[in-house]
Amino acid sequence: MTKTLITIDDKEVEAAEGMTVLEAAQSVGIAIPTLCHNEKLEPYGGCRICTVEAEVNGRKKLVVSCVYPVEQNLVVRTRTEKVNRVRKMILELLLSHAPDSKQLQDLAKIYGADKDRFEKEASFCIHCGLCVRYCAEVKKKNAVGFINRGAKREINFNPELAVKECWNCKECFPLCPTAALQAAYVFIEAQISSTPSFEFEKN
Amino acid sequence: MNNERVDQIIEKHNGEANSLIQVLLEVQNENRWLPRQALERISEKLQVPLTRIQHIATFYKAFSLVPKGRHEIHICMGTACHVRGSQNVLDAVKNLTGINPGETDLDLKFSLETVNCLGCCALGPVMEIDGQIHGKLSPADTAGALKKYE
Ligand code: SF4
Ligand code: FES
Numbered sequence: 001m002t003k004t005l006i007t008i009d010d011k012e013v014e015a016a017e018g019m020t021v022l023e024a025a026q027s028v029g030i031a032i033p034t035l036c037h038n039e040k041l042e043p044y045g046g047c048r049i050c051t052v053e054a055e056v057n058g059r060k061k062l063v064v065s066c067v068y069p070v071e072q073n074l075v076v077r078t079r080t081e082k083v084n085r086v087r088k089m090i091l092e093l094l095l096s097h098a099p100d101s102k103q104l105q106d107l108a109k110i111y112g113a114d115k116d117r118f119e120k121e122a123s124f125c126i127h128c129g130l131c132v133r134y135c136a137e138v139k140k141k142n143a144v145g146f147i148n149r150g151a152k153r154e155i156n157f158n159p160e161l162a163v164k165e166c167w168n169c170k171e172c173f174p175l176c177p178t179a180a181l182q183a184a185y186v187f188i189e190a191q192i193s194s195t196p197s198f199e200f201e202k203n
Numbered sequence: 204m205n206n207e208r209v210d211q212i213i214e215k216h217n218g219e220a221n222s223l224i225q226v227l228l229e230v231q232n233e234n235r236w237l238p239r240q241a242l243e244r245i246s247e248k249l250q251v252p253l254t255r256i257q258h259i260a261t262f263y264k265a266f267s268l269v270p271k272g273r274h275e276i277h278i279c280m281g282t283a284c285h286v287r288g289s290q291n292v293l294d295a296v297k298n299l300t301g302i303n304p305g306e307t308d309l310d311l312k313f314s315l316e317t318v319n320c321l322g323c324c325a326l327g328p329v330m331e332i333d334g335q336i337h338g339k340l341s342p343a344d345t346a347g348a349l350k351k352y353e
Pocket of ligand 1: 175
């Protein structure tokens, strides 16, 4: 496999072709924050917290490191002022959805993000897609999915599958950066058990 | 819509998963909404998980997971129609049908939706019913237009 030579934070890094910038950074111990990334899953690029500055042919631009492939002579900077500013903003926006998320609060401390900057719209889910993708890609059960779009998007358990599969799995719970996932499942559980004759209307 | 008809539509598209949206559109057009039993059938035949189909069916406005009326009313609330009085048209339709945007009446006669531009601003305020354009409407014209539909 051909090697690609790139520079990350003034460090020369030899990356394998097809690697993402995030993987290359991790291979030499440079930490980039991530929320929606998980090695077991396909790259997704949903949360944008892993944004870094990349310089190609003398031009600088912001790229999403968990999906951006390495290329020869790429120069990456992971902690510039601009990057920090972008991450701070992303965190403030996400915190308006999930103000109590420990993971977000920890990052907020690092980047000086103010969790009260934006009005709370506590939907709790930050749409990282970890639960949905884990269930589809690793467990191949598709018990949980997204519904709707834009500001109305939310996760949704398929009740019939949830009773069958989720009780014994729950592997997606610890992946969630907020508590939304567990809450959604508990909710569906409660719905199912409170209506013993629960059956979806067959239209 | 019965399963045989759903199967026919699926077959027309050779049962390929990448025709999912086409299949959904055809069921939607014929049946005016997507019943759960049809989605389950499609999921089984095309081998696409139900949660995925649900995501797609709730993503596009063209699909409905609840029954729709025989006639679909779209009232344009875009800028041009707005300044030409689309709110009065909307109010008149709401009064006459007794439903709000996004709803369907009990007799399944009308469904009402507001849209942001129908592309014929010069005709504003515009109302479209089943694809037919009614332009330059006054609230009184609106009532007249609705009467034509059974
Ligand atoms: S429920 Fe949690 S894991 Fe699932 S998409 Fe939302 S934030 Fe991510
Ligand atoms: S970790 Fe890269 S976009 Fe979420």
